[in-house]
Structures are given as C-alpha cells and as structure tokens.
Amino acid sequence: MATPAQPAPPFARLAGHPLRWRLLTELATSDRRVRELVNLVDHPQNLISYHLRLLRDGGLVTMRHSSADARDSYYHLDLDRCAHALAATGLALHPALRLTQDPPQPPEPSARPPAVLFTCTGNSARSPIAEALLRLRGGGHVEVTSAGSHPRPHLHPDAVRALRDGHGVDLRDQRPRHLDTLTGRHFDHVISLCDKVRELCPDFADHRGGHARRIHWSIPDPAAAQTGYPAFARTLAEIDTRVRHLLPALTSQEATP
Incomplete structure (x- = not known):
C-alpha cells in the first residue's frame, strides 16, 4: 500500500519559490524598503508585495514603519526563526538530518581585522x-x-x-x-x-x-x-x-x- 503523501514543511514551501528565495537572500544582508526590493530583483511592486505578505504570514519576515517617513516601511528577515524552521525541515525529512546549531564564531585573526x-x-x-x-x-x-x-x-x-x-x-x-x-x-x-x-x-x-x-x-x-x-x-x-x-x-x- 502506498504511503500517503505528506505536505512539505512550511519553510520548504515558502523558501522554495525562486522569487521568495531571492527576497530572503536580499533581506538576509540588510533591512529593505519595498521599492528597494523592486529594483534589486527587477519584478513589479505588486508581485513583490504579494510574496512579502506570504513571508510575513509565515513568520519569516517582519515589517516596521519607517521612523524617517511613517508612510514607508522596512522589511526584516528573522534569521533566528529561519534557522529553527530550517532545522525542523531537515528533521521532517529524516531523523538523521537533525541540525545542531553551533554558536556563531568571531572572525579568525588576520593581518587586518574588519x-x-x-x-x-x-x-x-x-x-x-x-x-x-x-x-x-x-x-x-x-x-x-x-x-x-x-x-x-x-x-x-x-x-x-x-x-x-x-x-x-x-x-x-x-x-x-x-x-x-x-x-x-x-x-x-x-x-x-x-x-x-x-x-x-x-x-x-x-x-x-x-x-x-x-x-x-x-x-x-x-x-x-x-x-x-x-x-x-x-x-x-x-x-x-x-x-x-x-x-x-x-x-x-x-x-x-
């Protein structure tokens, strides 16, 4: 008897879309406004806003009104939540894929530190x-x-x-x-x-x-x-x-x- 298909974990469904992955990649480096994301990924604003809403609903992205212009907003990627969601995704696929998160390490000593x-x-x-x-x-x-x-x-x-x-x-x-x-x-x-x-x-x-x-x-x-x-x-x-x-x-x- 065939095993019933299990739905993909939420993180896989959210991050697996090419445009949403691109948005996550851009937000991983800096908080952005919608118009900046439009320019960076070269897609229409209504499409960007739609996918940002899905990422917000999924808990990966948050939004705050700008303190410089309350009519504008900044989007922020919650990296801690992404890490936990990614770990849960691996565990859903196979028990051996349980991820243990090591604490971030400081840069290695070099001739000139950043x-x-x-x-x-x-x-x-x-x-x-x-x-x-x-x-x-x-x-x-x-x-x-x-x-x-x-x-x-x-x-x-x-x-x-x-x-x-x-x-x-x-x-x-x-x-x-x-x-x-x-x-x-x-x-x-x-x-x-x-x-x-x-x-x-x-x-x-x-x-x-x-x-x-x-x-x-x-x-x-x-x-x-x-x-x-x-x-x-x-x-x-x-x-x-x-x-x-x-x-x-x-x-x-x-x-x-």
Missing part, C-alpha cells in the same frame, strides 16, 4: 549598544566604533544600564561622537540602526580602495517608546541577535578577495 561603523542619530543608545556588543562578541577580532549625525551630550542612562545588566559592559565614561569626527577613516562595513541617519550618513572608503558596504538595521529609538527601561532591554536583545548573525558574515566577506 572595520565596522555603527550609526544612529544621537549615538546615545542604539549605535553604542551595537558597538559594545560587537566588540564583546568579536573577541578583539573586529575594529568597531559608532557615531551619530546629531549626537547627544551623553549616553542614555537606560542604555548604559541595559548593557551593564545584560552583559556586564560599563559605558558610563563613553561619550557620543559626531560622524564628522570620522572623516578620512576607512570602514569595511557601515551599519545604520536609524531610518533617519541612513539618509544622512556620508560615504566611507573601505581598506581596499572601494566603498564601505552599507547595511541597514531598522530599529526604533527606545527613548521614543514611552515605556522606559523595558524598551531599552528589548532593543538590546534585538541588536544582540543581529550582532550574533553579523559575525559569521564578517568572516566570510573578509575571506572573499
């Missing part, structure tokens, strides 16, 4: 949190700094507290810096964490004579959430997840000639 710049508007919460976490998780194998387009006088006390409580990192003596103070510096990766600063951040050269790789993480300002410290704790957790997934990407990109 240089990363994090930016946000005030350089008082999101970007210094990202700087501190990448420095911590990178184990000295990444050069990292942060700056803002309109830096505040001091780091936000709840950002300092969240880092201290969550990771034992003390930033009480750090002061926000202006992007202008980094003129002439070379960065391999420039990562904006604020929708507003993404449009204002100047271009930086990388160490190979080209342009720094631009990445965007659309993360709301926790100071604008009106909920106090819990918003900073949530922001810390989101940035830490993104930093963990950034580390192996830095390794593979630095290995590429």
Whole structure:
C-alpha cells in the first residue's frame, strides 16, 4: 500500500519559490524598503508585495514603519526563526538530518581585522549598544566604533544600564561622537540602526580602495517608546541577535578577495 503523501514543511514551501528565495537572500544582508526590493530583483511592486505578505504570514519576515517617513516601511528577515524552521525541515525529512546549531564564531585573526561603523542619530543608545556588543562578541577580532549625525551630550542612562545588566559592559565614561569626527577613516562595513541617519550618513572608503558596504538595521529609538527601561532591554536583545548573525558574515566577506 502506498504511503500517503505528506505536505512539505512550511519553510520548504515558502523558501522554495525562486522569487521568495531571492527576497530572503536580499533581506538576509540588510533591512529593505519595498521599492528597494523592486529594483534589486527587477519584478513589479505588486508581485513583490504579494510574496512579502506570504513571508510575513509565515513568520519569516517582519515589517516596521519607517521612523524617517511613517508612510514607508522596512522589511526584516528573522534569521533566528529561519534557522529553527530550517532545522525542523531537515528533521521532517529524516531523523538523521537533525541540525545542531553551533554558536556563531568571531572572525579568525588576520593581518587586518574588519572595520565596522555603527550609526544612529544621537549615538546615545542604539549605535553604542551595537558597538559594545560587537566588540564583546568579536573577541578583539573586529575594529568597531559608532557615531551619530546629531549626537547627544551623553549616553542614555537606560542604555548604559541595559548593557551593564545584560552583559556586564560599563559605558558610563563613553561619550557620543559626531560622524564628522570620522572623516578620512576607512570602514569595511557601515551599519545604520536609524531610518533617519541612513539618509544622512556620508560615504566611507573601505581598506581596499572601494566603498564601505552599507547595511541597514531598522530599529526604533527606545527613548521614543514611552515605556522606559523595558524598551531599552528589548532593543538590546534585538541588536544582540543581529550582532550574533553579523559575525559569521564578517568572516566570510573578509575571506572573499
């Protein structure tokens, strides 16, 4: 007697479509707006929006309204959820395909570690949190700094507290810096964490004579959430997840000639 056919796991059905796989690939490197995805994959906007809705319904992609223009939205790929869904897909096919996830490793020591710049508007919460976490998780194998387009006088006390409580990192003596103070510096990766600063951040050269790789993480300002410290704790957790997934990407990109 023939075995009844089992439906493909949700991840296989979602990611197996060529256009949706392309969208996942683009969103794996940076948060994107719909019009950017339209240009990148060269398909009509209504088709892109349809497939993004399917990815959102499947829990792989989330959407946030832009803090720079509330009429616009950024789409973000949940890499942790993708990892779990992929593991479940392998297990559904055969028990021997159970995947064990090793924690992301920092880049290997090299003659010149990758240089990363994090930016946000005030350089008082999101970007210094990202700087501190990448420095911590990178184990000295990444050069990292942060700056803002309109830096505040001091780091936000709840950002300092969240880092201290969550990771034992003390930033009480750090002061926000202006992007202008980094003129002439070379960065391999420039990562904006604020929708507003993404449009204002100047271009930086990388160490190979080209342009720094631009990445965007659309993360709301926790100071604008009106909920106090819990918003900073949530922001810390989101940035830490993104930093963990950034580390192996830095390794593979630095290995590429």
